[in-house]
Amino acid sequence: MALRPVMVNIKALDASAVGRFWAEALGWTAYSAGLTTYVGPAGGLVWPDPVAVCVDVVPVPEPRTTTKNRLHLDLATTSTAHQAEVVARLKTLGATPVDVGQGDVPWTVLADPEGNEFCVLEPREVYRDTGPVARVVVDCTDPRAMARFWGEAMDWTLHEVTDDHAVLRSAKGAGSYLEFLRTPGAKTVPDRVHLDLLPYPGDDKAAEVARLRALGATDLDIGQGDVPWTCLTDPEGHEFCVLALS
Template sequence: MALRPVQVNIKAVDAPAVGRFWAEALGWSAFSPGVTTYAGPAGGRVWPEPVGLGIDVVPVPHPKTPAKNRLHLDLATTSAAHQAELVARLRSLGATPADVGQGDVPWTVLADPEGNEFCVLEPREIYRDTGPIAAVVVDCVDPGTMARFWTGATDWTLLELTPDQASLRSAQGVGPYLEFLRVPDPKTTPDRVHLDLLPYPADDKAAEADRLRALGATDLDLGQGDAPWTCLSDPEGHEFCVLAAPPPPS
């Protein structure tokens, strides 16, 4: 029994606009199968993506607070020229520079049109084969605890663990990395960005949710009501959802 990360969930006041931003930013297409806007690789909607993660943008009534998100995306580039071109293109799409205390670093920190931070990395060999999303990065106090939980929760493999960071990736060695970076302060506010996980067809969602609770997850009430997904939080309070089934075709 295991779960697979299938999409990054982003809350937005104008979900269609933010969904289009991310689709254009990544060279993907935007789809609106219902109330959400889904960004995935061009060429027709496939869900879940066989390789990588999609982005599902969910409408909410309230804008993002000034607090930095605890989860963000790192985007991959292949050269210094590509990095510069991508930053310029993203800014033309509505991204803005963001200061999260990064100082003088070789990557560029931006925010999407509703203030969700992300990074455009300088070229790094490790991310040559990830696709446009190099990594999903989570701020945490204890990378070791997070690595143990998430390797138990998912079918992804632990590749690196140090006191300051942990790195996971699909066992097939494809798609983005899931990285946990040590920060000094614990999580105190709800996030605008989280991961959605999906059981494999032969597995039961309720049994998977119980297994996650045994690993240290706790139930979470986001006002979801009688929804077909289960909202939980990991040992450091990062929200995530266990989905029930693929959405109907668009």
């Protein structure tokens, strides 16, 4: 038994507008899926996508706080010129430069129209085959502990683990990487952005949730009521959801 990450869930005051931004940013398509805006590769709605970790923008009434998100996307580029082109294009779409204390680095830190941070990376050979999202990055205090929990929670392969970061990727060797990055300071506010996981066909969602609890996950009540998904937190308090196969 195992789970796979299928979506990055972003809360937004204007889900349609934020969804359109991310569709343009990634070169994907925004699909209206009920109240949410689902952003996935062009060519027609496919859920779950067999390769990509997609984006689902969910409307909420609460504005974002000024606290930096502990999960963000890093976008891939193929050359220095391409990086500059992407940054310029994203600014025309409503992205703004932000300072999160990054200092003098080769990547560019931006925020989407509602202030959610993301990075446009300089070209790196390791991300040549990831698609537009090079990696999903999660701030944490103990990457080794995160590697143990998430390595057991999902069927993704652990590529590297040090005191500073842990890196996982689909065992198929395709799509984005997932990186847990050691960052000063512990989580203090609810996440505006989180991962959604999905069981495989034939697996039992309730059994998967029970397995996660045994690994150290904790139940989370955010007022979701009677819904088909289960809200949990990992051992460092990062929220995530286990979705139903529908």
